[in-house]
Amino acid sequence: MARTLMYANKETEFPEEIWGELVNTAVYILNRTGKSKEEGKSPYELWIKKKPRLKHFRIIGTPCYVHIPKQRRTKMDRKAVKGYLVGYDGDERYRVWIKGTRSIALSRDVVFEENPIRCIKSHEDSKSETGDSFSTGALENTSGQSDYEDETQSEDSEEVQSEDPKTRSLRDRTTLKKPSHLEDYVMISEVLNERFNPETYEEAISCKEKEKWKEAMLKEMESLRENNTWEVTKRPENEKIIKCKWVYRVKENPDGSVDKYKARLVVKGFSQRQGIDYNSTFSPVAKWGTIRAAISTAAMEGMWMSQFDVSTAFLYGSLEETIYMSQPEGFSDGTNKVCKLRRSLYGLKQAPRCWNKRFGKFMTEQKFRISKEDPCLYIRERDGNKIFLVLYVDDGLVVASNKEELNSFLHDLKQNFKIAERPATYYLGLEIDRRQDGRIKISQEAYAKRILERFNFSNCNPVSTPMVKGSMELGK
Numbered sequence: 001m002a003r004t005l006m007y008a009n010k011e012t013e014f015p016e017e018i019w020g021e022l023v024n025t026a027v028y029i030l031n032r033t034g035k036s037k038e039e040g041k042s043p044y045e046l047w048i049k050k051k052p053r054l055k056h057f058r059i060i061g062t063p064c065y066v067h068i069p070k071q072r073r074t075k076m077d078r079k080a081v082k083g084y085l086v087g088y089d090g091d092e093r094y095r096v097w098i099k100g101t102r103s104i105a106l107s108r109d110v111v112f113e114e115n116p117i118r119c120i121k122s123h124e125d126s127k128s129e130t131g132d133s134f135s136t137g138a139l140e141n142t143s144g145q146s147d148y149e150d151e152t153q154s155e156d157s158e159e160v161q162s163e164d165p166k167t168r169s170l171r172d173r174t175t176l177k178k179p180s181h182l183e184d185y186v187m188i189s190e191v192l193n194e195r196f197n198p199e200t201y202e203e204a205i206s207c208k209e210k211e212k213w214k215e216a217m218l219k220e221m222e223s224l225r226e227n228n229t230w231e232v233t234k235r236p237e238n239e240k241i242i243k244c245k246w247v248y249r250v251k252e253n254p255d256g257s258v259d260k261y262k263a264r265l266v267v268k269g270f271s272q273r274q275g276i277d278y279n280s281t282f283s284p285v286a287k288w289g290t291i292r293a294a295i296s297t298a299a300m301e302g303m304w305m306s307q308f309d310v311s312t313a314f315l316y317g318s319l320e321e322t323i324y325m326s327q328p329e330g331f332s333d334g335t336n337k338v339c340k341l342r343r344s345l346y347g348l349k350q351a352p353r354c355w356n357k358r359f360g361k362f363m364t365e366q367k368f369r370i371s372k373e374d375p376c377l378y379i380r381e382r383d384g385n386k387i388f389l390v391l392y393v394d395d396g397l398v399v400a401s402n403k404e405e406l407n408s409f410l411h412d413l414k415q416n417f418k419i420a421e422r423p424a425t426y427y428l429g430l431e432i433d434r435r436q437d438g439r440i441k442i443s444q445e446a447y448a449k450r451i452l453e454r455f456n457f458s459n460c461n462p463v464s465t466p467m468v469k470g471s472m473e474l475g476k
Helices: 002-007 016-033 043-048 123-127 180-185 188-192 210-226 288-301 351-365 403-416 445-454
Strands: 063-067 080-089 093-098 103-107 110-112 230-233 244-252 258-267 304-310 338-341 377-382 385-392 395-400 419-423 430-434 440-443
Touching: 002 016, 016 043, 016 080, 016 093, 063 093, 063 103, 080 103, 080 110, 210 244, 210 258, 288 304, 288 385, 288 395, 288 430, 288 440, 304 403, 385 403, 395 403, 403 419
Parallel strands: none
Antiparallel strands: 063 080, 063 110, 080 093, 093 103, 230 338, 244 258, 304 395, 304 419, 377 385, 385 395, 430 440
């Protein structure tokens, strides 16, 4: 059935990367329309104990227009983006492939340019090909609600008044939305990437810091070899070879000085195909509220604090799929051979999930439990001692009531992962200042100063608004 959906509509011409989407769509349709021999009911009805809704079904591959909410556009921007229907997200939203950006958009507010005989070209169709085939009367607005999102971000729904009295507003709120706390991370890339960094390998080896970048690349390659990340093998026939590239970043100290030059080998994961090169990709990250709560708890209960970052964290995840990658730029053996990946690598769509599963397994072995409020908060309580660990991708913050217990845990952590551990003073761009009286102050003073310097405001007159000085101190 997925193959039929893939090739039924010649006008759409779905690429191979959509195969996984169409497989999911085929399963979705069969679960709601297939009938069992014994009871004559669909799998959905047998499982859920009620008949499935089918009124939202549309022809897969149909051209459509996804409404863009006001929050995501300016007055001069277009109000909709054209795409092609590839599937369903529950009973409320549609999954639409946006050809221009090669991405999937999720939305309730979709207008379909649906023709019941689109797959069979009639003589009349061919005559009108060059004419204006867009007819507003033939379009159907499927909902009065807008809840547009792509695979990496979501927006709150927006009420839209419909002129069509036949239009149904889907009011059911049972559809799961991605956590709204992800909106807190808009500024994180700015916090961590304020300095100029080379964009390409050529820039890195020709700039004035070239020796630093060469050293960083050698260190990265050493880590990759130590982890047995890949094996160099003959280029296989009829297999997709994914390319890779170098990504460079200067890591800074709290005062803005250079901590180290970091080079990372990254796979160009955008060329991966769902259902072929990967299946599931979701991996959680800690909420900012959880990070602040951990620091607050340390202040109130006088607990010890430490932080760590895992070197080449994604390399610890094991791959379930067979993936071939080109040899790294600057480190090729000069042959046509490729790298067969044994372990996950940065840039792979499934890499964060593989790493999160690996770290979660270790924490479970250490008798930690996962918080119900935040899947990246790990808690262990034994013999009257408490340890909290917050993980943001590969950066960890540990809060412990007993110093010996903290050191014992960090020792076990080092036995399993290559980490750099230090007192908690600068975590994810937050400066953490612990006073002698036990109070903890968190700020972004160094970052704020760099912003002022960047825009030539270093000598501007300071004001107390919008935040009162000292208001972020966390008392006991």
